[in-house]
Amino acid sequence: MARPITDADRRRVRELHAQDKSRNEIARAIGRSPSTVSKIAGQFTPPLTFDRAAQVATATAARKADLDQRRTEMAHRLQDVAERELSKMTQPTVYWEWGGKDHTYDEREQPEPTPADRRTMMATAGAALDRSLKLVPPKQDPGQESRSVVGELMAGLARDYVARHGGPPPEPDYDQALDDGQ
Template sequence: MAKAKPVTDKDRERVRELHAQGKGRNEIAGLLGRSGRTISEIAKGLGLSFARAAEVRQATEIRQADLADRRAALAQRLQDVAERELEKVHQPHTYWDWGGKDHDFDTYEAPEPTPADKRALLGVVATAVDRSLKLAPPKEEGGADKVGSLLTSLFDQLRDRHGDH
């Protein structure tokens, strides 16, 4: 087993400088080619500490708040998708066809989507709302149940009105 090289005053001064720059124990160890334990011993002798629990906790809280903001923004975008797709259920819909012996392209406008296409649109709406609620659940108690029952009621009414084809 190789003997550890002795710690010099230059090593101590370098640890003090790097610590003052905010570098961590492992980073200093890598820069100086020393073990983390050696750096800890040098720092202890200099009265320095690498304990940064408060900084780590604050950084974690900031990261969690940022993620919560991003989830809320994504939930809003999903709600926008749900509303946009729901509007299409009773709007004119353009259908197209490509075929025939001459490979003709043809389109026609229907007053509303077919029942199958409405069902597909409502599936997109349901998925978008469900994911939105998972990303940003309502704050009030029972809110998710109320929204879920509202959607169930809406889908039941649409199915009754348009039939389940």
């Protein structure tokens, strides 16, 4: 048989609720089930609620902002990796060998890496740049947007000319313009 709800249970639920404890935290603190805590909370006028949607939304927004910041930092680090790899492509490089029957060490410097090493560096730089751009895509160039607006305007004018005159606009005669002194 279930233990009856006491005034001490009610008082304790009210105190812990005022401390902004969750239903499950209150249940653990008073040694009751979460459903009993909900029943007790519903007996008050007005009933106590455990609606934490606003707190959850705030916490979620904060977490997303933190992840955005971390993603941006990671994109910067990947950009640094790409730049470092690209800078190595034209730098003097030391190649070494260790081995042979006498276990000798041999070292030589070349003015720049071998083509195979350069391909590897390029692949590493490309992968780092690709990941960086996926983490933080570049903002669209405002000039590009302006150029596309101008392009759309020119295309619209050409369509309008075709609709009015039944054919494309004539090509400008630059030689004639030069003869006319323009």
